[in-house]
Amino acid sequence: MTKTTEQPIIFDYTLYRKFLKDLYLFKKETTPYFSYRYFSKIAGFTSPNYFKLIMDGKRNLSSDGINKFSKALKLNAKEKHFFRLLVLMNQAKTAEEKDFFTRQLLKSKVYKTLKPLTQAQYNYYSHWYHIPLRELVGRSDFINDPKWIARQFTPKLTESQVKEALKRLEKLDLIKKTKDLSYVQTDFAISTGESVASQGVINYHRQMIQMGSEALDRFDQDERDISSLTMGVSKDTIKKLKHLIRDFRKEIIATVNEDQKIEEVVQLNFQLFPLIKSNGDENE
DNA sequence: ACAGTATAAATAGGCACACC
DNA sequence: GGTGTGCCTATTTATACTGT
Known part of the structure; x- marks a missing residue:
């Protein structure tokens, strides 16, 4: 046997x-x-x-x-x-703690030599501009010039950030070089199963929420759409809301996929979180 | 009888608060 | 400011139960 x-x-x-x-x-x-x-x-x-x-x-x-x-x-x-x-x-109890030990893990030789991809994935999510950069590459008027690319972002990136990011995206097979020394998107989808990489996802969300907050000052009202609701709900309704959000997200994706040309890259955040938790313990 | 599982009881550590 | 107390939680130990 x-x-x-x-x-x-x-x-x-x-x-x-x-x-x-x-x-x-x-x-x-x-x-x-x-x-x-x-x-x-x-x-x-x-x-x-x-x-x-x-x-x-x-x-x-x-x-x-x-x-x-x-x-x-x-x-x-x-x-x-x-x-x-x-x-x-x-x-780890707090997100900071978790991120700290994730970094420690990534620092260890094992990850440097045996699992360089995990580290690249972590970095991919940990900096907000990787994902929009990949979208930018898909744009018809994309120019493979770090200076030009850096200018497209608000807030602006540095040239070295752009160069690093392009290298990372290429390493992860999310974009690839073309014959005329430009880049194109690949169909490759990154999997977020691993918790080391998904710690990067948390960092990404945090940054994007932060960017949303900064967008209030950065853009005029006609360029953005920001609204919020505060409501008292039952546990059951929370479940329903999550479903609604998921369906809405699907609809959004379907609409975007029908788009023929990319002119801008925008960010849409979904957030649903408790303000006052149910009374498991009694406070006055 | 023994391995695995569940639960109760004991102990240690941390924290807020009040008192000196 | 420092110290002690009580409370809460997490950890550890002990014991009881189930099935083979």
Whole structure:
């Protein structure tokens, strides 16, 4: 019989609980005496199901817990360091914290050498101008001149930002060079499944919301359309609103796809968030 | 009897607040 | 300003239950 599962490698993961789950399945298959109880014993936990609690996300790993796990899983120094960052990143409470540890992870040699694409994806989303730049490339009057490109954006970009961004887009196969040394869009769609890259998505949204706020000053009323609603709603209605937004977004995309020529690149943000949460705890 | 799961109980740590 | 208290949450330990 050949083994159906391979030894999971920590560097392949962005979610440490997923890593533990796969590792458990692997151990279970290859090591007959391995069990939750056995693991707790060698790791120094007295609770027999501790591994599972962590694995299922019922508990978080403490700093001490990370050490115990590392030792019991026989991680080497590099793996241990990576594992620690992964745990801290996954368990981070605030967005800033999460972003901090994501950066730390991307700094590690593993990502520099083994996974340069993940880093490029993170950077792609982390700077707001990559996505509109790709749209600009699709415009009929696009000129491959960093100076010209930099001028098209509001706020203006620097030439070096443009050069960097073009390189990044090319690396990610989102645009490609043409014979006459210009660029065209590709059909390639970036996947945002990985949490390292999706941390970049959060950065992107934050920047775009920020840009929306700045647009109030930057553009005249006839160039923009900004409105907002404040409403009291039930949980059920929130679900309905989300559906409505999704349908609306689909309609927008369909309309835009019918467009024959691109003259401007604009941003449309959708935001729905609570102002006052339901009374789970009682405040006056 | 043992592995896995669920739950209760005990403990530790963090935070706001008041008091000195 | 510093310190102590109570409360809340998270972590850890202990125990009970289920199924093979």
